[in-house]
Amino acid sequence: LFKPFWEAWGIIHDQYVDQPVDDLQLMRGAIDGMLSALGDEHTSYMDPDSFKTANEHLEGKEYEGIGAWVDITGDYLKIISPMPGSPAEKAGLKTGDVILKVDQEDMTGVAGDLVLKKVLGPAGSKVTLTIMRKGTDEPFDVTIQRAKILTPQTESKMLDNNVAYIRLYTYGDLTASELRKGLKELLAKKPVGLVLDLRGNGGGYL
Numbered sequence: 001l002f003k004p005f006w007e008a009w010g011i012i013h014d015q016y017v018d019q020p021v022d023d024l025q026l027m028r029g030a031i032d033g034m035l036s037a038l039g040d041e042h043t044s045y046m047d048p049d050s051f052k053t054a055n056e057h058l059e060g061k062e063y064e065g066i067g068a069w070v071d072i073t074g075d076y077l078k079i080i081s082p083m084p085g086s087p088a089e090k091a092g093l094k095t096g097d098v099i100l101k102v103d104q105e106d107m108t109g110v111a112g113d114l115v116l117k118k119v120l121g122p123a124g125s126k127v128t129l130t131i132m133r134k135g136t137d138e139p140f141d142v143t144i145q146r147a148k149i150l151t152p153q154t155e156s157k158m159l160d161n162n163v164a165y166i167r168l169y170t171y172g173d174l175t176a177s178e179l180r181k182g183l184k185e186l187l188a189k190k191p192v193g194l195v196l197d198l199r200g201n202g203g204g205y206l
Helices: 003-015 023-036 048-059 112-119 175-187
Strands: 062-065 068-071 077-082 098-102 126-132 140-145 147-150 154-159 163-168 193-197
Touching: 003 023, 068 112, 077 112, 098 112, 112 126, 154 175, 163 175
Parallel strands: 163 193
Antiparallel strands: 062 147, 068 077, 077 098, 098 126, 126 140, 154 163
């Protein structure tokens, strides 16, 4: 089964014009191609750097960027939900927005994790995103000033008429502890009802 693979491997090492080749990159490329061949948009490969970037917000740590949960698995980077109080929310980004360009650079065919790296950047710097939004006829530009972002994983508060409200933004390292803390504080106020809001939740850890 693997004879053609090793033949191709040997030809690359013997005949490719720029030597030496990077065996680590070849190995990762082979894994990426293998998973792509499954034809499943929800199955893809991340190298260690991409995995770290994609999961930083689940660790509850501070990072620098625009403050939005995103989907990197489609043809373009898609906004799952802007984080509350974030530069992304203040700039008017909405769930379902698709990022076509970053600083006027076309992202067609660029892997989602690489697009995400371009969106991230030092606090105080600006990035211009070209957005396609459902219901709009033409793409439009949004310029956002990046900031230091501490990712919220839950939100809890009392609504009118003594109704408790908890929103889960994602499933990360701190979600369970934040949820327990929020429930304890809210239930102590003896609410008549409880709303669990999962809108815009992009998932997170399985």
